[in-house]
Amino acid sequence: MASCAFRRSIASQLSKVLDLPPENLIKSISAVPVSKKRHVADFQLSVASVTEDSSSESLAQDLHLQAQKLAERLKCDAVVSEISTGPGTVNFTINRELLAKTVLQQVLKDGSEYGVKSELFSTVPRQKAVIEFSSPNIAKKFHIGHLRSTIIGNFIANLKAALGHEVIRMNYLGDWGMQFGLLGVGFQCFGNKEKLKSSPLQHLFEVYVQINKEADDENVKKLAKDFFRKLEEHDEQTLSLWKQFRDFSIEEYIRIYKRLGVHFDEYSGESFYQEKSQEVLKMLEDKGLLQKTVKGTGVVDLSEKKDLSLFSTVMRSDGTSLYITRDLAAAIDRMNKHSCDTMIYVTDKTQSNHFQHLFQILKLMGYDWAESNQRDRRPYRDSRESWPCSTNNPSDVNLFSQDFRGLLSSDYQFSWDRALQSRGDTGVFLQYTHARLHSLEQIHGNKQPTDVNVACLQEPDAISVLQHLLRYDEVLYQSSQDLQPKHIVSYLLTLSRLAAVAHKTLPVKGSAPEVAQARCCLFQAARSVLANGMKLLGITPVTQM
Template identity: 35%
Template sequence: AAAESTLAETLRGLSLTTPLPKYPNCYPEVNPVDVYRSHLTSILTEVTGVDAAIIYPALQWTQTLEKGDLVLPIPALRVKGKKPAELAAEWVAKFPESPLVHKPTVAATFLQFFFKVDKLSEILIPSILKQQTFFGQNPYLGLKDPGDSSKGKKRIIIEFSSPNIAKPFHAGHLRSTIIGGFLSNLYEGAGWDVIRVNYLGDWGKQYGLLALGFEKYGNEEALQVDPINHLYEIYVKINKDLTAEKEEIGKLEAEGKDASHIKNEGLDEQARRYFKAMTDNDEKAIAQWARFRDLSIKRYKETYARLNIHFDDYSGESQVKQERMDFAADKMAKMSVSEVSEGAVIVDFSKHFPGKAGKSLERPIIKKKDGTALYLTRDISEMMQRDDKYHFDKMMYVVASAQDLHLKQLFAIIGLMGYPELAAKCQHINFGLVLGMSTRKGTVKFLDDILRDVGEKMHEVMQKNQAKYEQVENPLATADILGISSVMVQDMSGKRINNYEFNMEAMTSFEGDTGPYLQYAHARLCSITRRAGLTPAEIATANLSLLTESHAQNLIRVISQYPDVVQNTLKTLEPTTILTYLFKMTHTLSSSYDHLRIVGSERELMLARMALYDAARVVLNNGMRLLGLTPVDRM
């Protein structure tokens, strides 16, 4: 409401009528560019005679400022009988004088609109300084009814990270964590009710084996101190024993000797029995497993906190109820989705979808010969469980593209089982591989190893500039944050689907579009603010019409795009959409410093420039936090 009244005042000051006409997806209180869309739509309905409902959504934002601030593709207005060039000439001639935009220019079949930047800064900068951390967010988008907040928010489940207990946290989990954290922030900022789910790999015979391993190799103290590494060590050792046992059986049988005593009493059989006890809810077995799980989660939480990530629900394969799986199995059999083949239950997709489509989905097993359920079986029931528990409007699975087939099979089976609407609400957010992910101490096993290593590297980099280093209050903590930023920014630089090379040197460099560069840009803005020593109240009195230099004007125009960039990101679902923008903005910024000095300028000019830098800092800070980074004030 506060932002709304400031906007109304500003618009009155510009002698524009308020309230602005309402269009769907037009939110001038949170997106200043929507003031322009709305204003242009009013003018263009007069000029072209086309309906506002067609014009408004046709006004597009641009990636490059040379093309204008908004463009209109003339064919989008679907005016018959005249060529776009004729229409353009006609409309430009009729275009009235406006306080907000210059007369449009024509480029091919587009009308290009350039904002009058003096007015833009009067609308934009106060709006940013007022909204602060909220600038760029749009709480209306996630409303069930955008016109009526009492109807509540739409709900999205974002399932991400999902590591496997006692196994390495590999690159796939790292990317899922980074991308999932980002998507959660994005949807939260768009006003959705976001449920973050971590679907742990925590069930199966291997967890019976792990318990046996703990009896043999476990150490209570080590478990308490470092559960993740200790469980992994045990897991590796006991798996070695298992391999040796299998070799022994092979050897005996090759020699024609009896191996049944090993088969009946060996590790593999014991693990099977232990896991059977777990599925039968045997108190002792369950208690031991639950301890491993709880201690691991506790440690995961600490690591996630360093990445600004939390989960609302630590679900996992173990949390899928047996009744659910029985119900699903029944349903699949009754509806002839599944069939028995060589004693196992399978889904033969070629029988459900003709041609290539069916073939490409293959013939997944739903239940093994011995009756055990599988990864896919659990995912089917887990999805239905979540549907019941959360009544979500949308669900995203942030999982490596190595599991494309698995998720396609999952969604297809849910559809065949008679829940096509449920399947349609689900989306697989996939991503490529990280190549060569190793630290200086060898191949990576756990997220903590990576973070520690890049943190140490950044600490070395920081120490190269002793003078600055000495000013940083807590250099180790800062190095840690910078290290995390390095990893995250490298991960988010390309499109999700692309593979990339894990490159410690490149990611920790200040040259190029890296995490440290972005952090440096932020710290520099903070330092300008500190040195100017002006209060927000003083800055609020700035005379923004003094921002006349082309560098100032370009910066204002770039900054004004931020809410549109965020909204566009809801379509691309790519962190790189935000990141590319932030680099564009910081480049514009760094080329401005020499032209827009604070120190040595007259007070009036100082105030105006400070307001601009403040607005830039808010946008950079918001963008970084949206990505999951922690902006630093000094480095």
């Protein structure tokens, strides 16, 4: 990795002056973000990061002076051409021709693995992760809320897989529960088998709306309860109808996922754990955690004083399971089956209480791994709105970049206006830039960095692109730490803007052959990294618009 070689060289010199091991300094040396307004160095060391106590006010005031003194003890060499200082930092400028040669060679040599081989990841243990995402309720329309979980979970899975972790992508369907009692009664009253085959989600949604209007009727309530009870008892006819709902729904979901470029290793669901949830209830009872209320429902006391001031209901009065009971069974089964290091749930923020109760119960049951799962839950803000998926619509790629611009857990309001816009910082802009750079390669051919005269890449706009490519591993590392895609989105948008400027000021056509060859290599490297980042986000790069 280009940036690693430079960091090691800088760390080697710093270690002699600071009397610290080079490996202790590597992560304190960061690439400097490109600035439109002024020339910037390539790397910087924060003096505070190598000072034992940087919290005192007097020391904070003295950091700039310390930076100056440290800089005076360092020397330029074949790698570092300039050393300067900033507010509490020592800045390093890499030899410009070495910068161009090293970055271009590394990007084009590593290809799709550029950035992920960085020594920044050397201390990160490889893990086995089960990632649950999308998880729609069958017989319901695929809406923006499902889409958010789908693309966020897909990003996390893509990133972890790219970094060498073993990833199991799981779609845990909402395919069981009392709502299917109501839907089953509704289908018996208003259903049409032909419509179920041709347009299952739409027809089941219409049926559910119709029966829901009568949901307060005592007779309908009784019929729905009876239908679900028969499901739990595995009544053949009732189960057969439910299975049609499930199978037709999954077929339609798979078509949607294919359009999004998303796949799953496992399709699971609440129905898989109907029987195992009874085993969970037995375990809770054996451990003395299951209590019965006056109404006959089963609860687990989660209060600190054990006074039932906070509890979670895990069983209905008739003994049937609840959503949380099945989730408990699913979590235990996954850990037993996969022996994974972590399970990541990508969920709507409104489910926070549900998952808090889930993890608390698991810990009470003696499952210590529930603690790490609680840390790895990835909540996001949901916005319920139907989404007509179309592969020819610019909204498809804009939904990715629109969703990923800010923190996933921040308040979020979906906007079709933003999703459909084709100008500005959008997914379409990324696609357009990629297609434009690809076209340049088609016209002028792929260039090998070994044949390039890097002295032809010394213009400010060329240097800006090279500096930005140098930062890619840090951006990946940042995203790997907090599992937030916003770092990569911001990076790619900046890369696209820098490439667009360079495309105007550094023409290939009409330039001397040696200059044209060098510029082609630069644009080829930019397109390669742009494609890598887009794929992590779940956006398939296009070659023409």
